[in-house]
Amino acid sequence: MPLILLALCLLTGFSVNDKFEPETQYQPLLLSRTDLAGSVFFQPARDFTNPGKIYLYGDTIFIVDLYKGIHVIDNSTPATPRKTSFIHIPGVMDLAVKKSVLYADNAVDLVAINLKVYPQISILDRVSDVFPEPTPPDLDYIPAVFSSNKRPKNTVIVGWVK
Amino acid sequence: MKKLTAILILSVLLIASCSFDKETGTSETGTGGSMARFTIINDYLYTVDFDNLNTFNIATPTDIQNIGRQKVGFGIETIFPINNTLFLGARNGMYIYSLQNPAAPVRQSFTSHFLSYDPVVVQGEYAYVTLRSMGWNRPSSLQIYDVSNLSNPILVKIHPMLDPKGLGIDGNRLFICDNVLKVYQISNNIDITLLASFNIQAIDIIPKGERLYVVTANGFYQYSYANNNITFISQIIMP
Numbered sequence: 391m392p393l394i395l396l397a398l399c400l401l402t403g404f405s406v407n408d409k410f411e412p413e414t415q416y417q418p419l420l421l422s423r424t425d426l427a428g429s430v431f432f433q434p435a436r437d438f439t440n441p442g443k444i445y446l447y448g449d450t451i452f453i454v455d456l457y458k459g460i461h462v463i464d465n466s467t468p469a470t471p472r473k474t475s476f477i478h479i480p481g482v483m484d485l486a487v488k489k490s491v492l493y494a495d496n497a498v499d500l501v502a503i504n505l506k507v508y509p510q511i512s513i514l515d516r517v518s519d520v521f522p523e524p525t526p527p528d529l530d531y532i533p534a535v536f537s538s539n540k541r542p543k544n545t546v547i548v549g550w551v552k
Numbered sequence: 553m554k555k556l557t558a559i560l561i562l563s564v565l566l567i568a569s570c571s572f573d574k575e576t577g578t579s580e581t582g583t584g585g586s587m588a589r590f591t592i593i594n595d596y597l598y599t600v601d602f603d604n605l606n607t608f609n610i611a612t613p614t615d616i617q618n619i620g621r622q623k624v625g626f627g628i629e630t631i632f633p634i635n636n637t638l639f640l641g642a643r644n645g646m647y648i649y650s651l652q653n654p655a656a657p658v659r660q661s662f663t664s665h666f667l668s669y670d671p672v673v674v675q676g677e678y679a680y681v682t683l684r685s686m687g688w689n690r691p692s693s694l695q696i697y698d699v700s701n702l703s704n705p706i707l708v709k710i711h712p713m714l715d716p717k718g719l720g721i722d723g724n725r726l727f728i729c730d731n732v733l734k735v736y737q738i739s740n741n742i743d744i745t746l747l748a749s750f751n752i753q754a755i756d757i758i759p760k761g762e763r764l765y766v767v768t769a770n771g772f773y774q775y776s777y778a779n780n781n782i783t784f785i786s787q788i789i790m791p
Contacts, residue, residue: 438790443589444756444767447582453767468763468774468785486590486597488581491613493590493597500599502613514613520621522601530602530627 413533414526416550419457421480421497423544429480430501431511435461435473447487457481457524457549460494475509480548481524495521497548523547585756585767586641586671586718591633596654600628600640605649605657619655625662630671637702639679641672646681648702660702666690671756675721678741679705682716682728692716694728696742709742718756720764725777727764729754735782748782750775 421429438461443454449466459478465471481497491514492503498521504512524547525532532547534540581592590599595611605624609617627643638657640647645664649657668683668690677700685692694716696709717729726736726744733754736744752773758765762778763785771789775782 438771438788441767441769441771442755443587444585444758444765444772445582445588446584446758446760446765451765451772452582453772463772463788465774471772471774471786471788473788484588484590484599486582486584486588486592488592488597488610489613491610493592493608493610495590495599500597500608500616500618502610502616504613515616517608517616517618520606520608520618521599525602 413535414529414550416526416528416552418526418532418536418541418547419480419549419551420541420545421548422542423546426480426497426499426546426548427516429478429548430496430503430513431478432509433459433476433478436476443484445485445487452485452487452492454482454485456483460485460492477503481546483524497521497546498523524549526550583758583760585758585765586632586673586720587630587756589629589631591631591638593633593636593651594654596651598631598633598638598657600624600631602626602628604628605631605638605640607655607657609655622657624659629669632672632674634674637674639672639674639699641670641681643667643669646670646672646679646697646705648699648705650702661705663697663705663707665695668692669717671718673719673721674699676741678708680719680721680726682713682719684713684716694719694744711744718754720757720759722759722762722777725759727757727759729757729766733757733766735777750782750784 440456441453442456445452451463451465453461459476462475463471464474479496482494485494490505498519500517500520502514504514597608597610599606604621607620609619625642630641632639636651638649647662648660650660670681670683672681679697679699681695683693692713694711694713697705698708699705714731720727724738726738728734733750733752735748737747752768754766754768756767764775766773773787774785
């Protein structure tokens with residue numbers, strides 16, 4: 391599955407006016423809308439990088455890794471919980487689960503992931519453009535220099551890097 | 553009588569959710585922490601983003617209906633569901649929405665406080681809000697509101713805190729992710745006594761079934777608080 395993550399700073403024809411302090415120390419990570427639609431899948435368990443939201447579902451614990459995905463932890467033996475997989479979800483911040491369906495934000499889209507068929511990925515539905523794009527960790531808004539008309543067409547911000 | 557009814561309803565809900573968990577690993581809905589911005593009640597998923605409260609009908613997961621977005625205010629950070637009511641934590645206060653019609657939440661009240669980062673959890677007729685100072689204004693604190701009248705919450709107690717983030721409550725136990733993880737005994741709903749503290753930088757916690765699930769900047773920790781003893785169980789942290 392070709393996923394092209396572009397760091398905007400690498401693109402030509404784009405520069406922050408260096409006479410001013412940049413509003414954010416971060417650069418956006420972009421994904422094309424086409425790639426966003428195929429950006430959710432299971433991966434092997436991995437280390438935490440930026441743990442955030444926590445969610446309990448029976449013996450399973452989900453922990454969001456900000457803008458990257460969701461760690462799945464099998465806690466059926468609390469003395470030895472173990473990570474079983476990672477759900478790759480660019481732009482994710484939060485989740486909730488009902489009847490083995492996990493609802494999460496995939497940047498601006500809401501996705502419903504069927505957990506019953508793990509490790510096969512099954513996206514039951516995707517509702518497009520219902521959330522604002524993620525903002526830089528050091529700001530509450532997206533600086534105008536990164537607004538959609540100043541980026542390649544049909545791209546969505548899915549995270550921020552320094 | 554009203555209080556008793558609320559306690560009864562709460563108990564029934566708690567018992568119901570516990571039994572779901574025991575039966576299978578695929579209970580109806582799960583449990584989020586106090587920093588959650590998504591919550592599911594029956595067939596509805598409610599989410600908050602910076603300005604808005606969104607409502608989705610998820611009765612058919614293959615055909616989610618986006619049925620409403622309403623502007624709430626600014627800096628909406630958390631959502632806490634209880635008894636057909638949503639409590640939203642915002643930078644400038646606490647919003648309460650009624651779900652009498654679950655498809656169309658209606659604002660019951662807004663209670664302002666100084667600008668801060670502030671999740672809210674609710675138990676019985678009291679809402680517990682941590683206010684994490686932005687540094688230049690008032691000191692951080694735990695504020696406790698009487699929310700027996702959802703249209704008119706009343707601030708009844710303020711306890712000083714240092715750097716609070718998420719919090720959780722279960723019966724007479726209150727857990728606060730302050731500069732360290734703090735465990736309090738609550739009495740009379742509003743008085744707190746520190747029982748224990750753990751030197752971890754917790755971001756958010758879920759107390760459930762006498763177990764405390766903690767997320768920190770470097771991973772996951774689990775404690776037991778059964779029988780008035782708070783003991784470490786396990787952890788998964790960054791290498």
